[in-house]
Amino acid sequence: MSAVMEGLSQLNDPVVLLCILIGALAGMLVGAFPGITATMAVALASAFTLTMEPVQGLAVLLTIYVAANFGDRVPAILVNTPGTPASIATTFDGYPLARQGKAGLALTTSAFGAAFGTFAGLLVLIFAAIPLSRIALNFGPAEIFALVVFGLTMIVSVSGSNLLKGLAAAGFGLALSTVGRDPIVGTERMTFGVLELSDGLPFIAVIIGLFGIADVFDQMLTHHAATAKPIQSFGRWMPNRMERRQMLKPMAIGSGVGAVVGAVPAAGGDIAGLTAWSVSRRSSKNPELYGKGSLEGLTAGDTASNATLGPSVSTTLALGVPGDSVMAVLMGSLVIWGFNPGPGLFAAQPDLVYTIAGIMVLATVLTLGLSLLRMRGVTKLLELPPHYLWTVVIVFCLVGTYAVNNSTVDVLAMIIFGVVGLFMRRLGFPPGPVVLGLILGSMAEANLRRALEIGGVSNVLTSPIAVGFLLVALASVALPPLLRIWRSRRADRRTAQTINQ
Amino acid sequence: MTYDAAVHGTPHITAPAAETTAENPATPPSLAVRLAGPLCGIAVGIAVIALAQTITLPSIDGQFSPRWWPQLSGAAIVLFSLAAAVRAIPSHAPMDELDSIQPGGVRRIAASLGAIAAYGVLWHWLDFRIVTVLLVAGLVAVNGGRGWAGLVAFPVVVTAVLWLLFSVLLRVPV
Amino acid sequence: MRTTFRNTAMPISVAAVSLLALTSCADRAGGGEEAAYPTEDITMVVPYDAGGASDLSARTLAAELETELDVSVIVENRSGGAGSVGLDYLASQEADGYTLGYLPVETVMLGHQGYDIDPADFDPLGQIVSVPATIAVPADSEYETLDELLEAAESEELSVSNSGTGSIWQAATTALNEEAGTQLSPVPFDGGAPAVNAAVGGQVDAVVAGVSETAVAAEDGRLRVLAILDDERADVMPDVPTAEELGHDVSIGGWGAIGAPAGLPEETHEVLVDAISAAAESDAFVELIEDSGNIPVNVSPEEFQPFYEEENSRFESLFAEE
Numbered sequence: 001m002s003a004v005m006e007g008l009s010q011l012n013d014p015v016v017l018l019c020i021l022i023g024a025l026a027g028m029l030v031g032a033f034p035g036i037t038a039t040m041a042v043a044l045a046s047a048f049t050l051t052m053e054p055v056q057g058l059a060v061l062l063t064i065y066v067a068a069n070f071g072d073r074v075p076a077i078l079v080n081t082p083g084t085p086a087s088i089a090t091t092f093d094g095y096p097l098a099r100q101g102k103a104g105l106a107l108t109t110s111a112f113g114a115a116f117g118t119f120a121g122l123l124v125l126i127f128a129a130i131p132l133s134r135i136a137l138n139f140g141p142a143e144i145f146a147l148v149v150f151g152l153t154m155i156v157s158v159s160g161s162n163l164l165k166g167l168a169a170a171g172f173g174l175a176l177s178t179v180g181r182d183p184i185v186g187t188e189r190m191t192f193g194v195l196e197l198s199d200g201l202p203f204i205a206v207i208i209g210l211f212g213i214a215d216v217f218d219q220m221l222t223h224h225a226a227t228a229k230p231i232q233s234f235g236r237w238m239p240n241r242m243e244r245r246q247m248l249k250p251m252a253i254g255s256g257v258g259a260v261v262g263a264v265p266a267a268g269g270d271i272a273g274l275t276a277w278s279v280s281r282r283s284s285k286n287p288e289l290y291g292k293g294s295l296e297g298l299t300a301g302d303t304a305s306n307a308t309l310g311p312s313v314s315t316t317l318a319l320g321v322p323g324d325s326v327m328a329v330l331m332g333s334l335v336i337w338g339f340n341p342g343p344g345l346f347a348a349q350p351d352l353v354y355t356i357a358g359i360m361v362l363a364t365v366l367t368l369g370l371s372l373l374r375m376r377g378v379t380k381l382l383e384l385p386p387h388y389l390w391t392v393v394i395v396f397c398l399v400g401t402y403a404v405n406n407s408t409v410d411v412l413a414m415i416i417f418g419v420v421g422l423f424m425r426r427l428g429f430p431p432g433p434v435v436l437g438l439i440l441g442s443m444a445e446a447n448l449r450r451a452l453e454i455g456g457v458s459n460v461l462t463s464p465i466a467v468g469f470l471l472v473a474l475a476s477v478a479l480p481p482l483l484r485i486w487r488s489r490r491a492d493r494r495t496a497q498t499i500n501q
Numbered sequence: 502m503t504y505d506a507a508v509h510g511t512p513h514i515t516a517p518a519a520e521t522t523a524e525n526p527a528t529p530p531s532l533a534v535r536l537a538g539p540l541c542g543i544a545v546g547i548a549v550i551a552l553a554q555t556i557t558l559p560s561i562d563g564q565f566s567p568r569w570w571p572q573l574s575g576a577a578i579v580l581f582s583l584a585a586a587v588r589a590i591p592s593h594a595p596m597d598e599l600d601s602i603q604p605g606g607v608r609r610i611a612a613s614l615g616a617i618a619a620y621g622v623l624w625h626w627l628d629f630r631i632v633t634v635l636l637v638a639g640l641v642a643v644n645g646g647r648g649w650a651g652l653v654a655f656p657v658v659v660t661a662v663l664w665l666l667f668s669v670l671l672r673v674p675v
Numbered sequence: 676m677r678t679t680f681r682n683t684a685m686p687i688s689v690a691a692v693s694l695l696a697l698t699s700c701a702d703r704a705g706g707g708e709e710a711a712y713p714t715e716d717i718t719m720v721v722p723y724d725a726g727g728a729s730d731l732s733a734r735t736l737a738a739e740l741e742t743e744l745d746v747s748v749i750v751e752n753r754s755g756g757a758g759s760v761g762l763d764y765l766a767s768q769e770a771d772g773y774t775l776g777y778l779p780v781e782t783v784m785l786g787h788q789g790y791d792i793d794p795a796d797f798d799p800l801g802q803i804v805s806v807p808a809t810i811a812v813p814a815d816s817e818y819e820t821l822d823e824l825l826e827a828a829e830s831e832e833l834s835v836s837n838s839g840t841g842s843i844w845q846a847a848t849t850a851l852n853e854e855a856g857t858q859l860s861p862v863p864f865d866g867g868a869p870a871v872n873a874a875v876g877g878q879v880d881a882v883v884a885g886v887s888e889t890a891v892a893a894e895d896g897r898l899r900v901l902a903i904l905d906d907e908r909a910d911v912m913p914d915v916p917t918a919e920e921l922g923h924d925v926s927i928g929g930w931g932a933i934g935a936p937a938g939l940p941e942e943t944h945e946v947l948v949d950a951i952s953a954a955a956e957s958d959a960f961v962e963l964i965e966d967s968g969n970i971p972v973n974v975s976p977e978e979f980q981p982f983y984e985e986e987n988s989r990f991e992s993l994f995a996e997e
Contacts, residue, residue, distance in 0.1 A: 029666075139876075140878030164581050165581070167577070168578050172545060175578065185567055186863075195790070196760055220606055220610050222603055222606060329727075332727065335891075335967055336967055338966065340894070341891070387645050388651070388655060391655075398620070403667050405724075405755070407760075423541070
């Protein structure tokens with residue numbers, strides 16, 4: 001236990017606490033800006049923090065990481081634009097809630113869900129870092145491919161009312177994921193000779209286009225001053241007792257999903273949020289509300305995407321493999337501060353885990369407090385007349401997207417996918433599956449081909465983990481319709497019996 | 502409030518609500534409207550398959566051709582869109598829930614896109630702060646904002662926030 | 676139908692606007708020719724994302740250059756196309772000394788991999804970092820030495836992970852094959868760490884990666900580094916022999932230099948070479964590079980130029996045979 005005390009005593013320093021405060025403010029700000037991701041904020045901040053004491057620098061970077069994952073929910077709920085990819089699932093229910101005049105409730109619920117998820121993930125970091133890292137090490141190309149196939153079965157849930165169009169949209173996402181150099185042989189695919197596309201479509205710009213810009217365009221198209229319902233109130237802020245009880249199950253699901261996804265290298269909050277949302281929907285008593293303003297759906301997604309933070313850190317430290325893109329940047333700083341991520345780290349510096357966990361706990365508490373305070377001001381955004389709101393969303397997305405990579409191509413992609421998203425909406429295709437296909441498509445293809453390159457088909461079929469995931473994927477597609485048939489048959493039989501009696 | 506007057510003053514918004522669009526739940530949409538989505542899907546899918554054929558193959562054979570995955574996704578689009586088309590043929594087919602298009606809506610989008618395009622071009626000649634003020638004012642005007650608050654004060658404030666955040670705080674060369 | 680139209684319209688408008696962006700940015704040059712260089716802020720183009728190893732090296736060097744030259748040196752990340760986006764942008768800039776760039780080894784590779792990059796478009800102003808390639812196997816591998824591994828690879832295909840298709844580490848694998856007549860089959864991953872991890876996890880037979888990437892895992896005993904593909908042994912792993920010592924004449928690896936668009940005025944060239952050399956010697960820079968496990972160097976442009984051209988023709992023949 002002395003490692004615990006030693007680790008936590010590092011935080012007993014006013015400079016470190018100040019660093020946490022600065023990190024929280026900066027993180028929430030960048031998180032709330034569509035286009036600027038936590039990755040970019042941490043990368044830019046690391047240029048400053050390298051010269052600081054390691055604990056102080058870690059305090060800044062980790063707090064930005066935590067806080068950005070709170071801030072990104074605000075634009076997702078208020079204007080349907082995910083602040084970072086981690087809050088894609090937040091838009092599914094958060095935005096409908098805001099349109100129903102429950103923006104206050106949505107923001108509070110989301111903040112509590114996110115805080116709960118972060119704490120759950122930190123428990124994983126503290127207690128399970130080493131065993132988890134052993135499991136993660138077994139995830140080679142074949143296993144990751146199988147996991148991604150399981151992930152692709154979530155298309156069924158995020159398709160909304162029209163499953164066939166959802167599946168077609170997912171196919172479109174898969175096709176988009178092939179833009180760029182082939183992951184194995186390196187030939188150009190569908191880049192039309194555009195240099196910037198050879199690393200693939202700018203993922204974040206495409207997401208902002210499909211969700212945020214497309215929604216602004218849709219509002220422009222359908223806005224009618226006489227019939228438009230201005231949002232008069234944000235409704236209640238605090239969830240009532242019944243709603244609090246409703247949140248428990250999705251919180252549990254979200255924590256579990258987030259912990260597992262977070263531990264897998266390279267899979268982060270975006271995938272976790274989408275997975276938890278659809279898992280929670282399948283096990284819900286009111287699945288029909290999901291996507292139309294379900295507090296359960298909002299809680300599940302937000303809990304899960306934040307529950308990935310702890311396991312991501314733990315994978316990074318224990319394995320030396322970045323748990324997500326923010327961790328990839330953070331690892332650079334860690335190495336320079338003289339912490340060599342890898343199994344040896346826990347033996348050499350056991351107190352570091354507790355210092356990190358302590359920083360993240362403080363950051364979460366502070367950010368939760370800040371987000372409850374600040375949101376009263378932020379919801380005023382919705383009171384703006386539509387032409388101001390539309391303009392703010394468009395201009396901030398334009399400049400934010402440009403700033404990430406100083407790239408005009410990214411901005412163009414965002415606008416083009418805004419128009420594509422508008423057409424999809426008007427033609428009844430849901431945008432969620434496109435994003436799912438885009439995220440998972442390249443992972444699925446690259447890992448499948450890598451696995452075959454290494455050992456052929458038997459490489460996949462001899463891995464128990466891979467086969468297990470493939471079977472689960474099969475079951476999750478085939479079982480629900482089978483169960484439905486079975487249930488309706490049983491119901492028929494019962495009615496038949498009662499009639500006979 | 503100035504903006505209220507401005508919004509209600511614009512002609513397209515005070516026009517009587519044209520509720521005769523295809524999405525109106527009262528009248529079932531025509532076959533053409535029901536099939537528009539699936540047909541677009543089929544066209545996109547075929548385009549993807551066609552584009553996949555243009556990918557140059559590597560000289561050495563791998564386990565998988567780089568065309569394989571794009572072709573698979575194109576085929577998936579075509580297949581599911583075809584199924585969606587078949588399902589949409591009966592007139593009692595379930596409809597998508599959509600808000601109806603309002604008069605002036607298309608014009609608003611086109612004008613906004615025009616303003617963004619002009620911004621992209623002008624940015625290379627003028628300072629970021631000037632063009633951004635112009636863009637914000639332009640977008641507000643196009644979407645029905647009038648008066649000095651909307652066309653002067655608001656653009657200046659938005660631009661100032663953006664410039665402070667990106668140029669000063671994040672040191673992004675804009 | 677409209678969506679299809681948008682899809683095909685995209686590349687055209689993308690191309691048009693990026694062309695516009697590339698050609699119309701030269702509004703800063705001119706004026707101030709009389710005063711001694713430098714009088715204005717300098718931009719340092721890094722062709723990769725912020726936060727990576729190249730970015731950190733460039734940023735640290737930029738900070739040192741600021742004290743040497745007494746003007747601000749602003750790092751600008753222009754990533755994409757395996758680095759070609761940033762290099763292409765650098766080549767299009769005026770050769771006035773106010774736009775510099777970080778030149779990675781890819782500068783001499785991309786031109787032979789289908790990208791429109793010509794090393795002659797740049798004036799190297801000095802090499803600052805070197806990242807020799809290493810070849811390593813899992814700790815429980817049956818191969819104890821490089822010779823055992825290569826011998827096995829003569830009769831059967833062995834999978835060797837690397838950080839990505841077209842990367843210097845994949846080229847190093849090919850170069851090793853060519854030298855030893857083996858069948859090491861390169862398996863590209865998505866980054867250096869996942870490639871090393873695939874070897875640690877035993878999913879592949881071996882990994883070729885930079886010395887900084889294998890050193891940590893080797894220290895923990897998770898990997899066994901069989902050889903370093905460089906002329907000299909590395910300080911971080913003094914016990915690991917060079918390939919040359921083992922009888923295989925392969926020396927290949929990553930490097931980083933600072934460069935400018937070709938055609939710098941002579942005085943500007945001299946000022947920059949001196950400043951870069953001083954910055955590369957600074958404690959802050961040397962410490963950063965050493966801490967990250969790579970090798971800080973300070974090679975003058977006169978010495979570097981022939982190597983730069985040699986590397987260019989080497990990769991030309993290496994990729995021609997693939």
